[in-house]
Amino acid sequence: ITVLQRGSIxxxxxxxxxxxxxxxxxxxxxxxxAELQGAH
Known part of the structure; x- marks a missing residue:
């Protein structure tokens, strides 16, 4: 499979x-x- 992120492989x-x-x-x-940064 191929996984793309923002248009790049x-x-x-x-x-x-x-x-x-x-x-x-x-x-x-x-x-x-990243999850902890959004937690309040």
Missing amino acids: LAEGPYAEVSKDPRVMEAYMGTVD
Whole structure:
């Protein structure tokens, strides 16, 4: 599969590999730091 972020290829390959890519996880799921910044 190919994962795009803002029009550029972020990751490409078999699902098993791409789904574990930290960049893909951050782009689609966010990070703990990003979640905490929005918390009030």
